Amino acid sequence: MTSTAPRPLALSAAGPLRGTVRVPGDKSISHRALMFAGLAVGESRITGLLEGEDVLATAAAMRAMGAQVERGEDGVWRVHGVGVGGLLQPRTALDMGNSGTSTRLLMGLIASHPITVTFTGDASLSSRPMGRVIDPLTEMGAEFTASPGGRLPLTMRGICPAVPIAYRLPVASAQVKSAVLLAGLNTPGITRVIEPVPTRDHSERMLRGFGAELTVEETAEGRVISITGEAELTPQQIEVPGDPSSAAFWIVAASIVPGSELTIANVGLNPTRAGLVQVLRMMGADITEAQPRIVGGEPVADLIVRHAPLSGIEVPPELAPSMIDEYPILFVAAALAQGRTVARGAEELRVKESDRIAVMAAALEAAGAHVEEVADGLIIDGSGGDPLPGGGTIASRLDHRIAMSMSVAGLACSRPLTIDDVSPVATSYPNFYETLDAVRR
Ligand SMILES: O=C(O)C1=C[C@@H](OP(=O)(O)O)[C@@H](O)[C@H](O)C1
Numbered sequence: 001m002t003s004t005a006p007r008p009l010a011l012s013a014a015g016p017l018r019g020t021v022r023v024p025g026d027k028s029i030s031h032r033a034l035m036f037a038g039l040a041v042g043e044s045r046i047t048g049l050l051e052g053e054d055v056l057a058t059a060a061a062m063r064a065m066g067a068q069v070e071r072g073e074d075g076v077w078r079v080h081g082v083g084v085g086g087l088l089q090p091r092t093a094l095d096m097g098n099s100g101t102s103t104r105l106l107m108g109l110i111a112s113h114p115i116t117v118t119f120t121g122d123a124s125l126s127s128r129p130m131g132r133v134i135d136p137l138t139e140m141g142a143e144f145t146a147s148p149g150g151r152l153p154l155t156m157r158g159i160c161p162a163v164p165i166a167y168r169l170p171v172a173s174a175q176v177k178s179a180v181l182l183a184g185l186n187t188p189g190i191t192r193v194i195e196p197v198p199t200r201d202h203s204e205r206m207l208r209g210f211g212a213e214l215t216v217e218e219t220a221e222g223r224v225i226s227i228t229g230e231a232e233l234t235p236q237q238i239e240v241p242g243d244p245s246s247a248a249f250w251i252v253a254a255s256i257v258p259g260s261e262l263t264i265a266n267v268g269l270n271p272t273r274a275g276l277v278q279v280l281r282m283m284g285a286d287i288t289e290a291q292p293r294i295v296g297g298e299p300v301a302d303l304i305v306r307h308a309p310l311s312g313i314e315v316p317p318e319l320a321p322s323m324i325d326e327y328p329i330l331f332v333a334a335a336l337a338q339g340r341t342v343a344r345g346a347e348e349l350r351v352k353e354s355d356r357i358a359v360m361a362a363a364l365e366a367a368g369a370h371v372e373e374v375a376d377g378l379i380i381d382g383s384g385g386d387p388l389p390g391g392g393t394i395a396s397r398l399d400h401r402i403a404m405s406m407s408v409a410g411l412a413c414s415r416p417l418t419i420d421d422v423s424p425v426a427t428s429y430p431n432f433y434e435t436l437d438a439v440r441r
């Protein structure tokens with residue numbers, strides 16, 4: 001991974017934001033496209049892949065385990081896979097940089113291959129819990145030596161054949177669900193995951209698209225996802241839709257900066273990801289969906305967002321998994337809304353790239369907002385649309401979503417807001433600031 005020097009940036013109040021934005025490819029879908037193509041026999045082609053550091057870490061890892069992964073000059077990624085069961089022993093440790101999704105999904109893939117792999121990562125990733133995937137993968141037969149607390153660096157030894165399991169998710173996590181299903185791909189028999197609360201279903205959709213035998217049943221216990229192992233994946237042409245988690249910054253920016261109107265093209269609106277749009281509409285946001293269509297097996301539309309006064313609400317906690325990465329930017333919207341927003345039931349935020357509850361509480365306070373931190377979220381008394389005082393300095397803590405959320409907050413501050421380091425945006429949205437410059441003229 002490239003390590004960049006801290007890049008501080010001061011953001012100040014903007015006039016209306018106008019124009020059309022194309023957000024980069026969906027990060028979750030990009031990781032999966034590379035991994036599944038890397039297991040198919042033959043050439044898959046991927047267009048619209050997110051070329052951010054996290055996804056490039058997945059590409060490098062798949063290469064290190066034998067897949068051919070190349071970007072053509074036409075921007076199309078061509079992947080020749082090794083076949084399910086064909087991952088090779090990498091020669092060196094896999095550096096996963098900042099990326100939880102790369103790490104946890106690859107741990108799943110490797111669990112049912114007879115190879116030994118060491119994972120390393122940056123300071124943020126090395127503080128995140130891996131026990132949640134180590135536990136089910138150990139039940140399947142893989143062995144782990146992890147750093148204290150079940151963290152990176154860790155070394156794992158996969159096993160072939162692994163043992164199929166039925167695993168009930170103890171946390172609502174698409175990464176854990178996917179890790180178990182991916183381990184199941186090369187495991188004889190049927191591997192099952194029971195998820196009491198639905199989480200993003202990109203793995204299920206795309207595995208089916210690649211020809212895996214996968215069923216989903218709605219039961220009293222929740223969704224039961226079953227995958228038949230020793231699968232053969234057939235190469236695919238994949239078009240990655242735009243990332244709703246990246247679109248979220250523009251949806252909120254246009255909503256809070258008076259006079260704004262932005263069109264955000266090609267936004268993925270999979271219901272397991274679209275919670276923020278629902279919540280912002282409950283707050284009074286003016287969001288129109290145009291040209292609904294299917295791209296890469298996922299629902300997509302263009303969004304037209306106009307400035308609108310927002311009101312505080314109680315955010316339905318059951319929506320948390322469908323907007324888990326959008327809480328930081330939702331907190332910014334709440335800080336500009338009229339009245340109180342209660343956003344709870346999101347304790348998972350504490351184990352993301354940073355503790356997004358504590359870090360956003362400190363950041364919004366530094367910007368002059370009124371925030372109360374609780375164990376599982378924030379309670380925010382909004383400014384009623386008045387600019388926040390600003391003037392402070394925010395610590396982004398190696399967290400791209402904190403850097404981008406507080407950059408949007410800076411557009412609604414009376415005095416410039418400084419972010420100590422915006423370099424983490426390269427993990428998920430490398431040209432975020434170019435786009436910001438383009439829409440604020
Ligand atoms: O499966 C995925 O692609 C992701 C799942 C979520 O993590 P959890 O599974 O830990 O909730 C999310 O926060 C992350 O950005 C991407």
Ligand SMILES: C=C(OP(=O)(O)O)C(=O)O
Nearest residue numbers: 098099100101102325352
């Ligand atoms: C939590 C995130 O990603 P990851 O878990 O892949 O690091 C994110 O992108 O907000």
